Amino acid sequence: MSSAAAFNFHAMTEKLGICKALLVSGLLLWVIFVLFFKDPRCSNSKSFPLLRTETASSSNSTSTDTPSPTTLKHIAFGLQGSEKTYHFRRAYIEAWWRPKKTKGYVYLDRPPTGNLLPWSRKSPPYRINDDLSKLFQVVRPKDPVMPRMVHGILELFREEHEGVRWIVMGDDDTIFFVDNLVDVLSKYDHTKYFYIGYPSEFVLSNYWYSFNQAFGGSGIILSYPLAKALVQDMDRCLKTYASLSADLMTMRCLADIGADLTPQKGFHQIDLQGDLSGFLSSHPKDLVLSLHHIDAVDPYFPSMDRAKSTNHLMKAANVDQSRLFQQTICHHRQNNWSFSISWGYSTHIYEKIMARSWLRMPIETFKTWQKSPNRPHYMFNVRRPFGDPCEAPHVFFFQSVKKISRNEILTVYSRSASRNLPACASSGNHSAEHVSKIHVFSPATKRTEIHISECCDIVRVDNTGKAEVKFRECMADEIIA
């Protein structure tokens, strides 16, 4: 440093020579670059100099033979939002987003304003969607938002993402359950083409668009090689299918590459409206992966608004995602009661012994996404127990979660309202109206055998209104009825 300050004429001229050489070779490189690489933002995006991924850097054969387990750092999220909606939907994303752990971006149509600035550090960083007007000077999309959303896949892909194995596209009104997502995606080979997602719950949505597409709100998941193949010819894709909805456009373009949907239960488009509690209280035996359309349904918890509800749900989700919404059923023989617990969300008490085969059907508390005069409305069967004291449940909602010892978690559920029905007479007239709180004890270990139901015992029902339930594995010959 100080010696470099000493003036030396000879060294100076030498340096000038080197500088000249550098300048010339720099110019040459620049010319080569301009000739051979096009700016991905204005061209058909064939080159991605920034992108470094696992497959790109896997010249090391030992590391590709035994790939490391998939973790959160291998997943890149592209969340489609808009400047207008992000003001009130930011809370939904921030409820599940893990800054510095989750990778990805929120895509907006224009720069954020007002109380979105300064940009929240609890949010994913934002990007402004590319202007596609040049692309659509001849062919016009039916709705300009649709190609913008599909083009978002390319915009996410071209970002620098070291080691990315999966691209997950969602909306700003979607909650993703990222621990479960990691566990589910680990089971698929990220080096092969995979297009993963799930159809809508509403029959007509599938009929109108496709029974064979992933719905983008609940999640469109592409393995890295498939995303790479899709973005190669993104302009053709957007122009050819310009008249379609974004999800259908994606499906058609992927089909033309040779990839069809791999349906994965647990992604929930929620093409439903109103009270979702019936749906969330009888979740199928699959890890929950997403919940979309937060604004279309009532708040998940009736005593809270949507933002608070989402945060409240995540309290349970952050402790044990493997059990979240998993329905566990057991019976209290003295009173002829059935308990149905949707872990981390709700508990129902029925004043009658009911079989699991019946209780796993959702109660139709919700409404259809759009007017639909004729059944079937849904891709699943429903129950309508309303007004029948032997069929309608007493409803309790998740209140708190706590790890009480090294191997046990306590979740508490409290009564939301009086059932306003007499007791069920045919099963002995044992009213459950006095029960106000249910304590559920579950193992502190993640549940891996998710395709099999867990069982439980009613440990105690006391006169003060508290019931206690303890989870355990089912016995080999146990019948839950």
Ligand SMILES: *[C@@H]1O[C@H](CO)[C@@H](O)[C@H](O)[C@H]1NC(C)=O
């Ligand atoms: C290849 O893998 C081996 C063993 O995992 C490691 O020691 C080595 O540094 C890797 N080489 C490169 C170039 O990544």
Ligand SMILES: *[C@@H]1O[C@H](CO)[C@@H](O)[C@H](O)[C@H]1NC(C)=O
């Ligand atoms: C339970 O219900 C059955 C009818 O379903 C009835 O015969 C039985 O007496 C009831 N048991 C009690 C303890 O009330």
Ligand SMILES: *[C@@H]1O[C@H](CO)[C@@H](O)[C@H](O)[C@H]1NC(C)=O
């Ligand atoms: C059921 O219980 C209610 C209230 O305790 C009582 O009024 C009613 O007579 C009972 N009905 C039967 C059939 O036992």
